[in-house]
Amino acid sequence: MNFLLAVVLLGAAPRFSYPPQMDGARIETYKTVGDTKLNLYIFAPATAKNAPAIVFFFGGGWTSGSPQQFEVQCRRLASRGMVAITADYRVASRHQVKPTQCLADARSAIRWVRANAARLGVDPKRVAAGGGSAGGHLAAATAFISEFDEPGEDKKISATPDALVLFNPALVLAPMDKLNLDKSFGARVPEERLGTKPERISPAHNVKPGGPPTIIFHGRADTTVPFATAEAFTAKMKSADNRCELFGYDDQPHGFFNRDPWQQKTLMETEKFLVSLEWIPAK
Numbered sequence: 001m002n003f004l005l006a007v008v009l010l011g012a013a014p015r016f017s018y019p020p021q022m023d024g025a026r027i028e029t030y031k032t033v034g035d036t037k038l039n040l041y042i043f044a045p046a047t048a049k050n051a052p053a054i055v056f057f058f059g060g061g062w063t064s065g066s067p068q069q070f071e072v073q074c075r076r077l078a079s080r081g082m083v084a085i086t087a088d089y090r091v092a093s094r095h096q097v098k099p100t101q102c103l104a105d106a107r108s109a110i111r112w113v114r115a116n117a118a119r120l121g122v123d124p125k126r127v128a129a130g131g132g133s134a135g136g137h138l139a140a141a142t143a144f145i146s147e148f149d150e151p152g153e154d155k156k157i158s159a160t161p162d163a164l165v166l167f168n169p170a171l172v173l174a175p176m177d178k179l180n181l182d183k184s185f186g187a188r189v190p191e192e193r194l195g196t197k198p199e200r201i202s203p204a205h206n207v208k209p210g211g212p213p214t215i216i217f218h219g220r221a222d223t224t225v226p227f228a229t230a231e232a233f234t235a236k237m238k239s240a241d242n243r244c245e246l247f248g249y250d251d252q253p254h255g256f257f258n259r260d261p262w263q264q265k266t267l268m269e270t271e272k273f274l275v276s277l278e279w280i281p282a283k
Contacts, residue, residue, distance in 0.1 A: 020068035030112035043078035048121030059133030098195030107159035129161035136169025140203035173202035211242035219252030
């Protein structure tokens with residue numbers, strides 16, 4: 001099952017190395033678990049001051065993957081005035097963890113950025129989370145699920161993002177009314193693999209009012225995480241009066257955003273979304 005998930009939810013092509021090699025990225029350790037140091041790879045304007053930030057989480061079925069997956073997005077958004085960060089987190093193949101622990105790491109990363117906002121030149125009230133596939137799941141889950149937070153962290157510092165930028169994210173991990181999951185990702189992940197009951201770590205099942213503004217990019221031909229799951233999540237968000245924009249791309253499969261022209265197209269829409277939030281200036 002772990003190998004299957006790593007393949008079908010990869011969301012990160014083999015060209016992404018681990019450990020990641022990204023010239024010019026500043027590396028900071030946000031969390032240490034035993035002998036494992038988890039790093040953030042930071043791309044920032046030379047004189048960042050009270051800038052918006054975004055933290056990306058890579059795809060890989062919570063089993064593999066590399067922070068390098070979001071290097072292009074980080075460089076682009078840093079050029080637009082943001083502090084753009086791509087995060088490492090524990091995965092099953094390297095650390096024998098379950099998605100609940102992956103989520104704990106993702107929440108730790110958001111909390112660390114806020115705790116260090118002044119030193120990083122970040123506005124703590126404008127910290128977004130982003131990610132693809134399983135990383136998109138983690139980003140969305142940071143907004144709505146807090147029960148798996150790492151013990152001992154300062155819970156007075158919020159780990160909830162102020163916006164979400166999601167690429168073919170896994171948003172539905174348990175059955176939902178009027179949604180057929182028979183052949184989709186949500187039907188293939190058992191409780192013992194997730195580390196908890198699926199609905200407890202499923203973003204769509206935990207949506208509530210007051211959620212962050214969200215943009216989702218999803219291939220309509222995605223057979224790994226079907227487009228219908230993104231539609232179901234979007235409907236739940238809107239019913240809770242949360243802003244959620246869904247962009248569907250005809251004939252595109254899972255992980256399409258990793259290659260051009262789709263990488264550039266989704267980046268352009270991401271910039272428009274951030275302009276609408278008044279986080280970055282319009283070109």
